[in-house]
Each structure stands twice: as structure tokens, then as C-alpha cells.
Amino acid sequence: MKPYREMSKDELAQQKAELTKQFEDAKAMGLKLDMSRGKPTSAQLDMTMGLMDVLNSDSDMMSMDGVDTRNYGLMDGIIEAKHLMADVMSVPAENVIVYGNSSLSIMYDSISRSMTHGVMGSTPWCKLDQVKFLCPVPGYDRHFAITEHFGIEMILIPMTPEGPDMDLVEKYVNEDPAVKGIWCVPKYSNPQGISYSDETVRRFAALKPAAKDFRIYWDNAYAIHHLYEDKQDQILEILSECEKAGNPDMVYEFCSTSKITFSGSGMAAMASSPANLADVKKALTLQTIGHDKVNQLRHTRYFKNVEGMMTHMKKHADILRPKFEAVLSVLDKELGGLGIGEWTRPLGGYFISFDAMEGCAKAIVGKCKEAGVVLTGAGATFPYGKDPKDSNIRIAPTFPTSEDMAKATDIFVLCVKLVSVEKLLQA
Amino acid sequence: MKPYREMSKDELAQQKAELTKQFEDAKAMGLKLDMSRGKPTSAQLDMTMGLMDVLNSDSDMMSMDGVDTRNYGLMDGIIEAKHLMADVMSVPAENVIVYGNSSLSIMYDSISRSMTHGVMGSTPWCKLDQVKFLCPVPGYDRHFAITEHFGIEMILIPMTPEGPDMDLVEKYVNEDPAVKGIWCVPKYSNPQGISYSDETVRRFAALKPAAKDFRIYWDNAYAIHHLYEDKQDQILEILSECEKAGNPDMVYEFCSTSKITFSGSGMAAMASSPANLADVKKALTLQTIGHDKVNQLRHTRYFKNVEGMMTHMKKHADILRPKFEAVLSVLDKELGGLGIGEWTRPLGGYFISFDAMEGCAKAIVGKCKEAGVVLTGAGATFPYGKDPKDSNIRIAPTFPTSEDMAKATDIFVLCVKLVSVEKLLQA
Numbered sequence: 129m130k131p132y133r134e135m136s137k138d139e140l141a142q143q144k145a146e147l148t149k150q151f152e153d154a155k156a157m158g159l160k161l162d163m164s165r166g167k168p169t170s171a172q173l174d175m176t177m178g179l180m181d182v183l184n185s186d187s188d189m190m191s192m193d194g195v196d197t198r199n200y201g202l203m204d205g206i207i208e209a210k211h212l213m214a215d216v217m218s219v220p221a222e223n224v225i226v227y228g229n230s231s232l233s234i235m236y237d238s239i240s241r242s243m244t245h246g247v248m249g250s251t252p253w254c255k256l257d258q259v260k261f262l263c264p265v266p267g268y269d270r271h272f273a274i275t276e277h278f279g280i281e282m283i284l285i286p287m288t289p290e291g292p293d294m295d296l297v298e299k300y301v302n303e304d305p306a307v308k309g310i311w312c313v314p315k316y317s318n319p320q321g322i323s324y325s326d327e328t329v330r331r332f333a334a335l336k337p338a339a340k341d342f343r344i345y346w347d348n349a350y351a352i353h354h355l356y357e358d359k360q361d362q363i364l365e366i367l368s369e370c371e372k373a374g375n376p377d378m379v380y381e382f383c384s385t386s387k388i389t390f391s392g393s394g395m396a397a398m399a400s401s402p403a404n405l406a407d408v409k410k411a412l413t414l415q416t417i418g419h420d421k422v423n424q425l426r427h428t429r430y431f432k433n434v435e436g437m438m439t440h441m442k443k444h445a446d447i448l449r450p451k452f453e454a455v456l457s458v459l460d461k462e463l464g465g466l467g468i469g470e471w472t473r474p475l476g477g478y479f480i481s482f483d484a485m486e487g488c489a490k491a492i493v494g495k496c497k498e499a500g501v502v503l504t505g506a507g508a509t510f511p512y513g514k515d516p517k518d519s520n521i522r523i524a525p526t527f528p529t530s531e532d533m534a535k536a537t538d539i540f541v542l543c544v545k546l547v548s549v550e551k552l553l554q555a
Numbered sequence: 556m557k558p559y560r561e562m563s564k565d566e567l568a569q570q571k572a573e574l575t576k577q578f579e580d581a582k583a584m585g586l587k588l589d590m591s592r593g594k595p596t597s598a599q600l601d602m603t604m605g606l607m608d609v610l611n612s613d614s615d616m617m618s619m620d621g622v623d624t625r626n627y628g629l630m631d632g633i634i635e636a637k638h639l640m641a642d643v644m645s646v647p648a649e650n651v652i653v654y655g656n657s658s659l660s661i662m663y664d665s666i667s668r669s670m671t672h673g674v675m676g677s678t679p680w681c682k683l684d685q686v687k688f689l690c691p692v693p694g695y696d697r698h699f700a701i702t703e704h705f706g707i708e709m710i711l712i713p714m715t716p717e718g719p720d721m722d723l724v725e726k727y728v729n730e731d732p733a734v735k736g737i738w739c740v741p742k743y744s745n746p747q748g749i750s751y752s753d754e755t756v757r758r759f760a761a762l763k764p765a766a767k768d769f770r771i772y773w774d775n776a777y778a779i780h781h782l783y784e785d786k787q788d789q790i791l792e793i794l795s796e797c798e799k800a801g802n803p804d805m806v807y808e809f810c811s812t813s814k815i816t817f818s819g820s821g822m823a824a825m826a827s828s829p830a831n832l833a834d835v836k837k838a839l840t841l842q843t844i845g846h847d848k849v850n851q852l853r854h855t856r857y858f859k860n861v862e863g864m865m866t867h868m869k870k871h872a873d874i875l876r877p878k879f880e881a882v883l884s885v886l887d888k889e890l891g892g893l894g895i896g897e898w899t900r901p902l903g904g905y906f907i908s909f910d911a912m913e914g915c916a917k918a919i920v921g922k923c924k925e926a927g928v929v930l931t932g933a934g935a936t937f938p939y940g941k942d943p944k945d946s947n948i949r950i951a952p953t954f955p956t957s958e959d960m961a962k963a964t965d966i967f968v969l970c971v972k973l974v975s976v977e978k979l980l981q982a
Binding site: 180183202233236240270415423 | 600605607610611612613616623628629660664668670672682700705813818819841843845847848850
């Protein structure tokens, strides 16, 4: 079929009639499918059930260096958990604090602490007239929700296939002292699945921030979440790059096992410079007497080391890959060459990003809903929920079955076509 | 022996000579004992090891109402955990949010949130010139450390055998709009083991705060931590008392299983009014996608219900009671009638509080250290670590064995005597 834009009004009208008929038929099927949830599917969770056998009433509950994991203390985690999470991030264990079950809460906490206490002695942000964050878009809605909650002004930075537009990042960071941070998902980004190029990471490390308390919020959520064995993205390790560039304290890095073991019952970690960690611990020592060390012990004994974790993640990939491919195959077949949408082909992570024609995203999500297919709300990938082009849609293939994903994508492409035709007819 | 105050200088000098000799002998023993740590002993933790057998790879991981505990979601906890923690606090389950492993972090978070976002729409505290908290003393050092961290001015409220001095509490709360909170450990208080009388709880409930965003921080840390079966303190349930008095939103209540199961690997909870919970959840939904539901499931299946928990706590009491009694027996025998110290006889909780003669606490703690016995630092039970009378010492009998506790108390009473004699000789 020829590109929609090259069709005459008559051709478009004919298309619209056909598509409308198909859409009515689809609605009549009464489907109930969900492409919105970026969470593991039951089969992935089932595969981790061995974690529940690691500890029993006869277990030695001491950490490698003799700490009773059952009792209070050890705010920054047991030594073997530090090593494991350090290896996930490819940093030294002494740069790591192991927390509880959620990296999101570490990020929230980092911003909250900066609001009330500043960063390494800087003025608390709540005392400043203006605090700004850079937000590469499309991005992760929960990041943006945190900065919005604290009244931080968010500046949109377009993503490129290499990562955020670094010309813009450098301009803002190096010139505006109100810019205190940037949200990054450097590997298999949410939602595009883009991994930052070496050039991008090096330009990050070489920033000369106008604000001393500027930090890069490096959410390495998908560090080992590959879909393929033979095609994998790798990114440069940011902490050492920053150190080399003379900016040792510029990064807070985050990761978790939420999409490795159980989503609410894993462990999360932060990696940063010794000076940053000392600053963090000043507050942390008042916040808790320690995180869940028994669960840290459970995780480290289960995986033994990061290689054990990687092997486990290959099994996840075997479950997830067909779902991604099911979506991509329908998109390719049905929308290829029509010029009404573009989509990413990630090698890892949890999402596929779809860009519709401008002004069509909301209408597509709405149409899908009419036909029983739930998508992430249009705009969710932008600060304040507002996509200026009303174009981006996040597809989350992980939770439903491959068959359901294929069915849902059939509906999705139908809605993309229908909405695009209507848009072109209005033009 | 007659009271020290009635002794002549000669008699005191003779006492001092004898005590100094005993002290040198004690030092020569090279003891290494610790009465400072308010944490469970290994025998208590051993008794909870069955918790590790509750879940295994064949377990049904669904909550009672069909939530997969292994996946994301359910920010406020699984239904059975809500019920269990509600029963610990004697409140309805709908008034409860179940968190992660630490009630301390809920308290920190509550203050932090009030600093940045206020309370139910009030001005964020960080925007105010002055924020004050009432601190019943002696009290819990970690409470005071949190308010100090946020620059909140702390006002000392003396404890009485019935709870905090309510005349003072009423005066400050009802008259000063800068007073935003009060720290309370209403049952088996830290360190005195005092439980608030019904009259005290009712006067709390009937407060007429000058500040709309005043809250009682009701840290019910020892709700079911009795030492005896036949002698137990009970306190009035504060949420319903506040509601009856027309102050439904005046309390944040906290509790945890830290001293019931494993200290770092239990679950914690907050209880409050629906309006407060809605306010809390506005932030909580950005902080986390959910706490550790698998651990919630593990705990609730282990105990089944609060009666199961109570039965478990009787076994704890059997371990702890002899330790408390060992301390009290030495105190009674060695210091009874000397007029140089007073101490509490708690029916539950984790501490015994000792009041030395004014100006002696630091010296006693110092002497004990010389002889190899570590006590909680003098002053720790007061805001800013400053006991105006330099009198209060917290004794934590739970962690060492009964024999060690008796030995350590022998040294303690020796030091109390020696320091008191020296003080009287100087007078």
C-alpha cells in the first residue's frame, strides 16, 4: 500500500470507510487487553520461586563477614549484597549503598533530601526561588512525577538515537545555576530502548555545571535486561568517566532487582562517589537502622554472583523476546511504508516507543480503549503529562502473552490507521 | 547501710577508699560488657527462624484477596497484613498502611513530607520561620535526632508516672501555633517503661491545637511487648479517643514487628484517619510502587493472627524477664535506701531508666567504660544529647545474657556509688 500522505482525498475516504468497518468488527469482539503495564509476567516470577527455598529454619543467617542479618544495623547493606549490586552497575563495591526494595524510593529520597538539606552543604533547594531539572523526552513518567511533586521546573530535552540532545544539555547545565539535575535512563531507556553512546556518556562526564549541586540521576534500571544474546547494548561506566573528567561527585546512580527477581521484594542500590555517599549517610542514619538484610542474604545466596544473575536474565529474555517480536512483526507488516508512524526496535528493556503523526496519540489511545485495548495514557512519557506534539505512545509488551500482544497490536495498528486517515482528511 | 547524704565527710571518705579499691579490682577483671543496645538477643531471633520456612518454591504467593505478592503494586499493603498490624494497634484495618521494614523511616518520612509539603494542605514547614516539637524526656534519641536534623526546635516536657506533663503539653499545643508535633512512646516508654494513663490519653485527645497541622507522633513501639503474663499495662486507643473528642486527624500512629520477628526484616505500619492517610498516599504513590508484599505474606502466614503473635511474644518475655530481673535485683540490693539513685520497674518494653544524683550521669557512664561496661551515652535520652540535670541513664538489658547483665550491673552500681560519694565529698 502507498504512503497515506500520497493518497488522494477519495482514496483516504475509501480507506476510512474500510477501517471504520474493521474497527466496528473489532469492537464487537469485546476484547480486554492491556499493553500499558511495564511489569514482569507471571512466568518470569515463577522462574524465581527458587528464591523462596534459599533460606529455611536451619540456615546460617550470618553474612560473609559475620553480621547477623536478622538483627538491627548495617545501614548500607551486607558486604556480599554490595558486591553483587556493584557488579550489576560495574562499579566498585565501596561506591554502593544497598537499600530496600525500591530504587524509585531512593530517587524520591535523593530529591527530598536535596530539598530540605541541599547537596554536600549547598543551600537546601526549598530555600531557592527556582530549581530546574532537565527531562529527556520521551521518558519515564514516575521520574517526572517526583520532580513535579517537589515543584521543580522541568525542561524538555529531546532524545536522539545516541541519547539526550547533548548540545542542549550542555547549554542548560553549564549556563544555568538553577539546573540541579537531569533524569537519565542510560541503557534501554524507558520508553524508547535507546542506549547512550560512548560519546554521549563522555559529554555527560565532561559537563561543567553552573550549579555545584548539580547531579546526574542515572537510573540504570535495565543494566542487564537484554533481549538477545548476540545483540546487546553496552554503555560506558559513568562514575569512572566522571572521575576521569574531574567531576567525581556529579552522579547518583540507581538500580534494583525489581525486574530480576520479584518486583516488590527485591533489593535496590545507589552508587556514587565517597563524598556523595557520606552526604547521603548523614541523613540515612536517621532514617533507618538498616534495610532488609535477610532479603539481601537471600538474593546473594540465590544468585551467588552477577554471572548467576546474567544466566537467570537469559531465561527472562526467552520469555520476553517473543512478545517484543510479536508486536514488531505486526507493526512492520501493517504500518511499514505507510508513513503514519515510527517505532523503536530495542535490544533490551521493557518498552517499545511509537511515534504517531503529530496530534494523533491521544486519539489513538482513545480508539484503542473503545476497542478494549488499554495503552499507557498519551502524554505520560512527558513532564506534566503533556506531549507537545501529541505523538508518543509507550507500548509495554511484557505482561500479556505473546498471542494477546499480537491481538492487541492488531487493534493498535488499526486505530493508528483510522486516526491517521481522519487526521489527513481534516488537513 | 544508711543513706549517703546522711554520712559524715569521714564516713564518705572511708566509703570512697573502699569503693575505689573495689573499682580497681573490677577494672583488673578486664570485662567487656554492653548494656547500651536496645536490640533483641540471638535467642529471640532463633525462636523466629520458622518464619524462614513459611514460603518455599511450591507456595501459593497470592494474598487472601488474590493479589500476586511477587509483582508490583498495592502501595498500602496486602489485606491480611493490614488486619494483623491493625490488630496490634487495636484499630480498624482501613486506618492502616503497611510499609517496609522500619517504623523509624515512616516517622522520618512523615516529618520530611511535612517539611516539603505541609500537612493536609498547610504551609510546608520549610517555609515557616519556626517549627517546634514537644519532646517528653527522658525519651528516644532517634526521635530527637530526626527533629534536630530538620532544624525543628525541641521543647522539653518532663515525664511523670502517668506520661508527659499534660499541663505543659496543653499550654504549648493550645497556645503556640509553631508547635507542630509531639513525640510519644505511649506504652512501655523508652527509656522509662511508663505507660500513659487513661487520663493522659484523654487529655491528648482533647487538645485544641493552635496549629491546624499539629500531629501527635504516637510511636506504639512496644504495643505487645509485655514482660509478664499477670501484670500488663494497657493504654487507651488513641485514634478512637481523638475521634470522640472531635480531633479525628490529630494522630499519626506507628508500629513495627522489629522486636517481634527479625529487627531489620519485619514490617512496619502507620495508622491514622482516612483524611491523613489520603494525604500521606499523595506522596507515597510517587515514592514507591509498593513495599515488600512477599514479606508481608510471610509474616501473616507465620502468625495467622494477632493471637499467634501474642503467643510468640510470651516466649520473648520468658527470655527477657530474667534479664530485667537480674538488673533490678542488683539495683535493689546494692542501691536500695542509699538515696543516690532511682530506677523504674517496667512491665514491658526494652529499657530500665536510672536517675542518678544530679550532675553524676556522665561521670558514671565514664567510670563504667573504664571498667569495661558500655552504657548508652549520658544525655542520649534528651534532645541535643543534653540532659540538663546530667542525671538520666538508660539501661538496655535485652541483648547480653542474664549472667552478663548481673555482672554489668554490679559494675554499674559500684560506679554509681563511687561517683555519688565523690560528688557528696565535693559538696
